[in-house]
Amino acid sequence: MTSAGGPVGAGSRAEVLRRVREALGGARGPRPPVPRRYARRLTDAEAGTRADVLALFTERVADNRAAVRHVSADELGTAVAAALWGREARQIVVPADLPFGWLAELDGVRALADAPAVDIGTLAAVDAAVTGCAVAVAQTGTIVLDGGRAQGRRALTLVPGYHLCVVHADQIVGTVPEAVERLDPARPLTWISGPSATHGIEMVRVEGVHGPRHLEVLVVED
Amino acid sequence: MTASSPRTTPSFPRTSPPTAVGGAVPLPMPKFAAAARSALADTGQRRSLRVAVAAAREREAAAAAELSDWDELRETGRAVGDATLLDLDAHLETLERAVTEAGGTVHWAADADEARAIVTGLVRAAGADEVVKASSATLREIGLTDALADAGVTVHETALADLVVRLGDDEPSHLLSPALHRDRAEIRELFLRNMIMSAPPADADSGSEAGDGTASDDPAALAAAARAHLRERFLRARVGVTGANFLVAETGTLVVLESEGNARMCATLPDTLITVAGIDKVVPTWADMEVFLQLLPRSSSGDRMTPYVASWSGVTPGDGPRAFHLVLLDNGRTRALADEVGRAALRCVRCSACMNVCPVYERTGGRAYGPVHPGPIGAILTPQLRGVDGAAEASLPYASTLCGACADVCPVKIDIPEVLVHLRGLVVESRRRRPVPTPELALMRGLAWTMADPRRHETALRRGTRWARLLSRGGRIRRLPGLLGKWTEARDLPAPPAESFRAWWTRSRT
Numbered sequence: 001m002t003s004a005g006g007p008v009g010a011g012s013r014a015e016v017l018r019r020v021r022e023a024l025g026g027a028r029g030p031r032p033p034v035p036r037r038y039a040r041r042l043t044d045a046e047a048g049t050r051a052d053v054l055a056l057f058t059e060r061v062a063d064n065r066a067a068v069r070h071v072s073a074d075e076l077g078t079a080v081a082a083a084l085w086g087r088e089a090r091q092i093v094v095p096a097d098l099p100f101g102w103l104a105e106l107d108g109v110r111a112l113a114d115a116p117a118v119d120i121g122t123l124a125a126v127d128a129a130v131t132g133c134a135v136a137v138a139q140t141g142t143i144v145l146d147g148g149r150a151q152g153r154r155a156l157t158l159v160p161g162y163h164l165c166v167v168h169a170d171q172i173v174g175t176v177p178e179a180v181e182r183l184d185p186a187r188p189l190t191w192i193s194g195p196s197a198t199h200g201i202e203m204v205r206v207e208g209v210h211g212p213r214h215l216e217v218l219v220v221e222d
Numbered sequence: 223m224t225a226s227s228p229r230t231t232p233s234f235p236r237t238s239p240p241t242a243v244g245g246a247v248p249l250p251m252p253k254f255a256a257a258a259r260s261a262l263a264d265t266g267q268r269r270s271l272r273v274a275v276a277a278a279r280e281r282e283a284a285a286a287a288e289l290s291d292w293d294e295l296r297e298t299g300r301a302v303g304d305a306t307l308l309d310l311d312a313h314l315e316t317l318e319r320a321v322t323e324a325g326g327t328v329h330w331a332a333d334a335d336e337a338r339a340i341v342t343g344l345v346r347a348a349g350a351d352e353v354v355k356a357s358s359a360t361l362r363e364i365g366l367t368d369a370l371a372d373a374g375v376t377v378h379e380t381a382l383a384d385l386v387v388r389l390g391d392d393e394p395s396h397l398l399s400p401a402l403h404r405d406r407a408e409i410r411e412l413f414l415r416n417m418i419m420s421a422p423p424a425d426a427d428s429g430s431e432a433g434d435g436t437a438s439d440d441p442a443a444l445a446a447a448a449r450a451h452l453r454e455r456f457l458r459a460r461v462g463v464t465g466a467n468f469l470v471a472e473t474g475t476l477v478v479l480e481s482e483g484n485a486r487m488c489a490t491l492p493d494t495l496i497t498v499a500g501i502d503k504v505v506p507t508w509a510d511m512e513v514f515l516q517l518l519p520r521s522s523s524g525d526r527m528t529p530y531v532a533s534w535s536g537v538t539p540g541d542g543p544r545a546f547h548l549v550l551l552d553n554g555r556t557r558a559l560a561d562e563v564g565r566a567a568l569r570c571v572r573c574s575a576c577m578n579v580c581p582v583y584e585r586t587g588g589r590a591y592g593p594v595h596p597g598p599i600g601a602i603l604t605p606q607l608r609g610v611d612g613a614a615e616a617s618l619p620y621a622s623t624l625c626g627a628c629a630d631v632c633p634v635k636i637d638i639p640e641v642l643v644h645l646r647g648l649v650v651e652s653r654r655r656r657p658v659p660t661p662e663l664a665l666m667r668g669l670a671w672t673m674a675d676p677r678r679h680e681t682a683l684r685r686g687t688r689w690a691r692l693l694s695r696g697g698r699i700r701r702l703p704g705l706l707g708k709w710t711e712a713r714d715l716p717a718p719p720a721e722s723f724r725a726w727w728t729r730s731r732t
Contacts, residue, residue, distance in 0.1 A: 012332040016501065016552045019332075020311045023560035028308055034301040038294040038513070060526065117540070120457050120491065140519075140527035153541035154490045154532075158483060176527075177512035185475040185508045186324065188538050191515075191531035196483040199523065200382035201406055201441040203274040203399050209382055209445050210452065211483020211530065 042139065042174035050169075053138045057172050058219065060141025064194030065207060066215040077105035079218050080130060080164065084109050087162050087214065089127035093118060095152030098130065102150075102166060114152050123155060128162040129212075134189075136172040137179045141194070143167060143217065144179060146187040154188055163192070163212040169221045253617035254601075258590035267403055271587050274402060278578040281524025282631070288526070289516065298513045300635040303569030306506055307559060313471040313504045314550065320474025324536025326546040331364075331498075333553050338369040340549050341463065341496055345375050348494045348545070350461040354452075356478075356485035357381035358465025359572060360498050360551060362394070363594045366463065377463075378455045380484035382448050389416050395588035396577065396596060403587060410439035419447035452484070462488035462543070466499040467571070468514060469548075472507045475535045476548070479518060479528040486532050495543040500551050502568040514571060517633035521573035554607030563644045567602045569634040576628035576638060582621055591618065598628040602641040610649045619645035661705050680724060687718045 047053045054070075061068040071079040080102050084092060089109060096115030103111050112118055112126065132150030133143040143165050145151045150166075157163050173179050183189060196211030207213060261267065286292050306313055318328045331337035341364075345353055353370065355361065355377050367377045367388070379388045386401035387394050389412040394400030401409070413419045414437060438444075464485055468477040476497055478485050489495055505514065519528040537546050559565050577583045577597030588596030592614065595603045601618040610616045619642045628638040653660050659667065672682045693699050694717030702710045709715070721729075 011330075012336055012552075013330040015332050016330045016550065016556070017311050017314065019552060019556035020314065020501070020559065023556045023565075024308065024310070031305055031308060032301065034298060034305055035294075036298055038291040038298060038516075043290070063526075064529070124453065124457055137527070142527045147538065147541055154486070155542075158486050158490055176516050180509060180512040180515070185470060185473040185511075185533060186535050188535075188541055189531075189533045190486070191527065192529070193525065193527040193531075194529045196481070197529050198382045198445055198482045199399055200386065200401060200482075201404075201409055201444055202270065203277060203402065204441045206441045206445040209449055209482040209484070210380065210456070210487055 038177075040175065040177045047138065047174060053172060053174055054169055054219065054221070056174075057136060057138035057141060057167075060138065061194075061217050062141070064141045064215075065197075066141070066194050066217055068217040068219065070219045070221055073220055073222055076166065076218065076220055077101055077103070080166070081105040081107060081109070083164050083216050083218065084128060084130075087128065087216075089162060091126045092128040092130055093123060093126045093156055093160060094130050095150055095156065098132070098150050098152075102130065114156060117153070120155070120159070123159045126160050128164060129156045129160045130164045130166070131157055132166050132168075133171060135179045135182050136167045137174075137176060138172055139175050142179070143192050144183060145190045145192070146183060148187070154190055157190065157192070158211055161208070161212055162214045162216070164216045164218070165192075166218050166220060169219060172219075253613050254586075254590050254621040255617065257592075257614075258586040258621075261403075261587045261590060262585060267587065268585060270405060271402065272584055274399070275578045275584050278524065278574075282521055282575050282578065285520035285524045285526060286631075289520070292520075295513055295516055296633055296635050299517050299571075299633055300569065302505060302510050302513060303634050304566075306504055307502075307565055307568055309506075310501065310504065310559065313506055314501060316506075317469055317471040317474060317504055318550075320472065321536055321546075321548050322474075324474045326474065326536040326548055329547060329549045331549055331551045331553070334364040334551075337364045337498055337549055337551050337553065338366060341366060341498065342369055342373045342375070344494070344496050344547055345370065345461050345463075346373070348461050350375065350459075350494070352376040352378065352455070352459065353461040353463050354378045354380050354456055354459040354484075354488050354492065355384075356462070356464040356480070356488040357384050357400070358498070359594055360465045360500055361463065363553065364498065364551065366498070378452065378459070380452055380456070380488060381480075381482055382445060382484075385418075385448055385452075386412060389413070389418075393589045393593045394596070396574065403589065406439040406441055406444065409444055410437060413444060413447055418451045419444070456484075456487045456491055459488075459492045461494045461496065462490075462492040463496045463498070464488050466497050466503055467518065468505050468511065469499055469503045470506075470508050470511065470533075471504050473535055475508060475533050477511060477515075477531065477533045479522075479531050481523065481525075481529040483530060486530055489532055489534065490542045493543055494545045494547070496547045496549065498549040498551055500553070500555055502555050502570075518571050518573055521571075521575040521631070521633040554609075557609070558603070558606035561606065561644075564602065564606050564641055566636050567599065567606060567641060569636055570599050570603065571634060572599075573633055575631045575633065579627040579631050581623060581625060581627070586621075591621065598622060598638045598642075599636070602636075602638055602645060605645055605649075610645065610652050616649045616652075619643075619649060665705075683722050683724065687720075687722060690715075690718050691720070693717075 047056050058068050091110045093112045096113045134146040134148050135144045195207045195215045196209050197207050198209045321328050329340045370377050379385045383401035386409050396402040466476045467479050519525045576599050580598050583597045591600040601621050605615040605618050608615050622642050624639045626639050672678050697717050699715040
């Protein structure tokens with residue numbers, strides 16, 4: 001743990017740990033059990049069927065002030081093109097491994113693949129990013145990206161002003177515990193629940209501060 | 223060119239003169255009651271505060287009520303917090319190992335001085351003369367912005383409200399909304415004066431106070447101005463500095479919740495990322511996040527999920543920073559840990575729910591609590607982190623009516639009133655052996671002496687009654703003399719009866 005700058009803090013490692021041990025004392029007693037009686041799945045009342053889970057996801061994404069649409073697999077290319085057209089996006093950036101079919105219907109939109117990595121200035125100049133996701137959470141209307149297939153590096157969905165995210169129905173889980181279980185914390189994760197927002201001025205909600213101003217989700221039902 | 227205004231004299235004296243990197247952190251000096259006075263006198267601000275916290279309170283209550291298992295989640299949050307603290311040493315070592323294996327570097331800081339020196343050294347080693355900084359109570363606690371400025375590094379505050387606080391050379395007034403004490407017109411004024419936005423082209427002299435009549439003070443326009451202003455700084459920044467909400471020991475994962483996207487920017491775009499976090503932010507396992515990722519968003523902003531939750535473990539080739547440093551900070555936390563009652567405060571996840579339900583906070587706002595931890599949680603955290611020797615710290619446990627609303631909403635069930643009462647005891651205890659007793663203690667000792675003997679007691683009663691009746695008007699005493707006058711500042715005292723019970727007893731039995 002001593003690379004650049006390490007030695008400065010290393011000096012206090014022993015001291016901090018000593019203080020912790022001293023504060024806790026010698027006999028710490030038995031560790032009380034941690035009860036885990038909360039729900040891990042959605043209840044039947046919340047969503048009894050698979051269709052209910054999808055409906056809940058759609059409702060909650062919309063609550064988070066993101067646009068959301070359901071499309072069938074063979075409509076996806078058209079839906080992506082229509083969404084980009086609707087936001088007047090002329091130049092977009094996409095992860096290098098985005099399925100080709102998603103962009104098949106683009107007309108008049110230039111898509112930059114992020115391989116080799118586009119520089120930050122270019123990233124700031126494009127109008128939108130199109131990605132997939134790793135997991136989505138119905139209860140909170142959240143999409144989670146982990147840098148895996150069709151998602152790219154984190155900057156892609158952070159710098160451009162508009163993020164269009166494609167979610168496959170089978171990626172949607174009911175609850176936060178289910179999502180945590182599916183995700184690998186070793187990968188960099190980004191949980192996105194709506195566009196960038198602030199309550200910084202008079203606690204009034206304003207969208208689009210530093211991150212994307214607009215988030216749009218396309219749910220693909222197979 | 224920088225986001226910072228020339229630093230003027232802080233409104234409170236510092237403990238010691240500011241020096242270079244080793245300089246003292248600006249501390250809140252006045253006692254709570256004195257510091258609250260100006261806020262209490264500002265009726266306009268009190269009104270906007272009341273409206274804002276009421277709205278936040280409602281959002282949070284609705285978000286909590288939506289989950290049928292909310293109480294079970296809180297109970298688990300409490301239990302995980304307690305269990306973590308009991309094995310904190312082991313979890314910290316696990317965390318260090320996991321972060322290091324994932325390509326990060328871990329530094330340990332015993333106090334704020336050391337943390338500032340570590341971060342300043344890392345920024346210098348990276349060869350940077352500016353950093354982008356995300357909002358964090360821990361960074362504020364160690365006084366990082368001033369330390370870096372003293373070392374010649376320009377610090378760009380990137381959260382909208384932090385930018386406002388910095389421009390106004392203020393202390394933050396709310397954990398989630400630090401610029402709550404500024405209204406939109408004042409913010410517009412600050413932005414114009416600091417060239418973050420300019421007045422419409424019709425007016426050439428954009429910076430002047432006189433010519434800004436038409437620039438919008440709409441929050442959306444102000445936010446857009448801040449976005450444009452900070453964008454270029456993000457894109458060229460080589461070092462980012464952030465805090466963290468959670469440190470997952472098992473996997474070495476840092477978790478940050480935010481809504482603007484500025485923390486993501488700080489953690490993603492620069493080459494070097496430095497995160498400073500208290501040792502109390504540790505949770506043992508990744509699975510524990512399933513609890514806190516439900517408790518924290520709903521308790522803090524009332525969202526089902528905070529707009530952005532970012533997590534990373536060390537560095538990832540081709541994605542984000544190439545160097546990652548985690549600075550683990552003690553700075554008084556082990557002092558709190560040593561107190562078996564008070565250590566509950568270390569479970570705090572900094573959600574701010576206790577502020578929004580507190581009748582005292584609702585009236586005084588956050589700045590009376592000092593610069594770092596406002597509200598009820600600050601009233602128990604600050605005296606523990608810094609000790610109760612100072613008058614300001616010692617006044618904080620009394621900044622409460624003990625109504626208990628904070629304990630009811632706390633997502634990790636911190637019994638704040640219990641800790642407040644416990645700390646009041648410590649304050650009294652710490653003053654018992656001073657060479658010059660406090661007036662209260664002197665009075666109590668005098669009373670103890672008087673009441674220990676029946677004759678002394680009766681004499682005092684007789685004389686006291688006579689004096690008290692002389693002071694009364696219409697059966698009430700409106701003002702007691704001398705130090706006792708503090709008692710009657712806010713209340714009347716009934717005049718004692720002409721004859722005491724003891725006197726009557728003696729007379730009627732003999």
